[in-house]
Amino acid sequence: MEQTFSSFSSLGAKPRDPYTVLQNARASGRFTGLDLIRNLTTDFMELHGDRRFADDPAIVGGVGRLLGLPITVIAHEKGHDLSEKARRNFGSAHPEGYRKALRLMKQAEKFHRPVLTIVDTAGAFCGIGAEARGQGLAIAENLMEMMTLSTPVLALFIGEGGSGGALALAVADQVWMLENSVYSVISPEGCASILWKDAGKVRDACACLRMTPEDLLRLGAVERVIPESSDLEGFYAMLRQELSETFHRLLSLPSPELCQNRYGRFRKMGVFSE
């Protein structure tokens, strides 16, 4: 079932430049979270607000159908034009965004609906309001609660996967990455400025961080790499099919087993000697 590295590399036999992958992931004309939602689901109804403080437009959530199956979708949304990008804070969520996500996940758990998260963020927002309202706590709570959520969760990375802000939607049973997406503990700019005191050395940092889908597949951090295609209709149809099959399979597992597997998935991550 899982696409292996070898079958992936047959898509592009020669190794890709990580910096190019990063640029593709950030490309301005690229589809956003809402585009994916519109093309993958039918009958989508957006649900707003964290019921605590506000509605964060950087994260979009709601219910819809995936080939008939009711699912909850939660997505980072960067926006297309500049005014929308600004309104959505370029997809960098505040604590209320993560709290909305958690609320909708808990709701999905109640109705035993699978959860699809769509990750595309440079990171959780760094700002005065975000800190004053507990950005760290909001992410921490998501990590904790998602681990034992008794309904299937699948995270799909479609562009940037920046650090804790991405992980807060990605404690999932499976993590899939589109061919042109990245996932990293720190932005390559941040890494370059810490390491070489030169934010310009992004290209080098990209290579050091192993943030491309093929690297992460090899490191065991993701389950699948999804090839992209210029035939968008075909791409969406394939994705709908694959997601739906996986959700049906995950739904057939008893909840305790599902949670156990999810814990096991993260439990084995890390490299050390004893």
Place this chain on the structure above:
Amino acid sequence: MLKKSNFKKSRNRLEGLAPDLQTDKPCIPQELCTVCPGCKTMLFSHDLEENQGICPKCGRHFRLSARQRLELICDEDSYEPWDETLTPKDPLEFPGYGAKLKTSRLRSRENEGVLTGKALIHGSPCAVFAMDAGFMMGSMGSVVGEKITRLFERATRERLPVVGCTVSGGARMQEGIYSLMQMAKTSGAVKLHSDAGLLYITVLTDPTTGGVTASFAMEGDIILAEPGALIAFAGPRVIEQTLRQKLPKGFQTAEFLLEKGFVDAVVPRDQLKDTLGRLLRLHTQEV
């Protein structure tokens, strides 16, 4: 003319290290005396150590190493270390990481950035961990994540409460995605410990930031903080760079978090052990 350097003992503490690696300013200095950055008073290091690293003039809390921290909160000779032998690797062959680990090990005389184990606090048994700012700023890589996860798993099996003292610059960049995954891994272990009905107390010390704040540091049932400690997701420098504006005074300190409702209490270091002992006793069935 009195010069500060006259008071410095000339001893060869860490042979072969560059001079800038030999001082870690906010920690209790190993020189004979130091100037408190808070009130500019000249302090003898010995007095500072006797006073648990608190400046006797202004009450500023200097950083403690993990061992000093455990000595402070655990009953004498009660600490039994767990998983001491775990050592880091360099899975991504990250430039300079191997050398950095080596100097950190020399400098801190520890295998990694956290000590875990079992101890008594005023007679109450508990699992404890203390992070060490001297080891790559307490950053969380695979070993820190693994030791903390194992601690929570064992505490769940043995039905022990957990007391954890955090100090960290966040996730350890040099281990890439593995570092990030430690946030989820540790959070999962905390959740299972919590679901088993067991108590977890965190003590946030200066500084607790990044991926540690966004995982096990903020997941305690009871969250305590040391006075003046910087506690943040994004540190002040990151925010100032992003927003290009100065942050208000006192932003992201323990007292600020108390005011905003994110910590239960700010506890001065000389009351920390008693507070922990009292809280642990309040959570046992015995009368």
